[in-house]
Amino acid sequence: MSHSPGLLVTLIGFALVIGPLVFLHEMGHYLAGRMFGVKIDAFSIGFGRELFGWTDRRGTRWKFSVLPLGGYVKFAGDLNAASTPDPAWLELPAEERARTLQGRPVWQRAIVVAAGPITNFVVAVVILAAFAMAYGVDRTPSIVGGVSPGSTAAAIGLQTGDRITAIDGRTINTFEDVYEYAVLRPGYPVVIEYDHAGSRIRRATVLGTAVQTDSFGNTFKKGLLGIAPTTPVPHRVGLFEAPVVGIEMTGRILRSTVEGLGQILSGRRSTDELGGPLRIAKVSGEQFSLGWPVLIYFIAGVSINLGFINLLPVPLLDGGHLFFYAIEAIRRRPVAPNVQEWAFRGGLAAILALMVMVTFNDLGAFGLWKALTGLIG
Known part of the structure; x- marks a missing residue:
């Protein structure tokens, strides 16, 4: 509700x-x-x-x-x-x-x-x-901790213990890298590269699509590979490392923004996703209510x-x-x-x-x- x-x-x-x-x-x-x-x-x-x-x-x-x-x-x-x-x-x-x-x-x-x-x-x-x-940052490696039956990952032969190394040529180091790339590309054709028992494998596939609804009734379409992470690896950040991490996180968010805008301009995403002051106000109230x-x-x-x-x-x-x-x-x-x-x-x-x-x-x-x-x- x-x-x-x-x-x-x-x-x-x-x-x-x-x-x-x-x-x-x-x-x-x-x-x-x-x-x-x-x-x-x-x-x-x-x-x-x-x-x-x-x-x-x-x-x-x-x-x-x-x-x-x-x-x-x-x-x-x-x-x-x-x-x-x-x-x-x-x-x-x-x-x-x-x-x-x-x-x-x-x-x-x-x-x-x-x-x-x-x-x-x-x-x-x-x-x-x-x-x-x-809060620290998540450094969980891009090692497959589990594969959902019938998922995109299962279709290309990914197994528990495999390490994803690249998607569409972009280097992947952490599980968060996998999530960030996949979530913006529902139904997109991609090329997954991963290591399996010492062998490097390259597979072309299409990401799955999931539609989620939050507690405020907002719906989101996101891409899915269909894998679970291994045990989370939290990383504590000290005072001198924090600015570097802040710059990295800012760069990641900016890259996602640019990629999202590029998808709208290319017609891969609907222009309905563009919002203005009223939507910012709506989401601001929702976020404020969460703390x-x-x-x-x-x-x-x-x-x-x-x-x-x-x-x-x-x-x-x-x-x-x-x-x-x-x-x-x-x-x-x-x-x-x-x-x-x-x-x-x-x-x-x-x-x-x-x-x-x-x-x-x-x-x-x-x-x-x-x-x-x-x-x-």
Whole structure:
């Protein structure tokens, strides 16, 4: 039987996830800008009309705005919250022009823009490193501890004691490596390499598919090989090893994110799996209801996704600005203002279209379309 954490828990969970991540992302931009002497006009949590705020002694307006779905830092020389260059910055006196973002060397601008997503990755590394220290990590080897009858593993002759060494050419060391690769590929053709009694065997097969439903009624389709691990091998993580483990875990989650997005773009996974703010709010409430450790681990995952999305080369996103800076560095002159203007308009249109699609998906995840179908029927 599924249950909902309730509207209040959902709203609190969403605020606890998005609020700190947006603040830290924008703080990355802010601190990098300050480091290079760029004047900062505004630091906003949320978009649209200001609800309340204050102005500090440096002239920066710190504010909370009506739409709490993100935030921005507006530097001197920016036309708007998306950091579109303002052509008027060229008309400023030399001293003021030097304090605009556009007046800084391209490498400094690139660091300021990249600082936001980098901060998101650093947040994830810190959280995951702390979890590794608190709970340890699983180092169970990729040795088959059992085979499910009728499974994919049984079909290719895997037996207890065999060691899986590679899947589709990717090196496999631990049982977690096997799980992470298989779970994202339900029904996929794969090539399994394994050692059996000293012989290396290579078999092509198709992963099984399982559909699971959690306690909140969410359904998940995942790939299965049909093997069980040997006795778990926990590994305690010390203070000096923790950052390395945190980076490794962040890299694994990021790789899964990129692979999942690639599957959606290639048509192997449904676009229904793309979610937006409403779904993040829903899942945030669910994770919050399961306890603080679960919520904090979820925050790490969202932080990684936020950093990755912002690095995509789409105008209006940080990655779009970095793309223009890369062109400027190669050409030794900025991209023409009219080209940037049309690119930003195109980026805005693309983002708005994506928001419409993910909102449609999110409402489906809340059961709205099924409810309307039932009413009509």
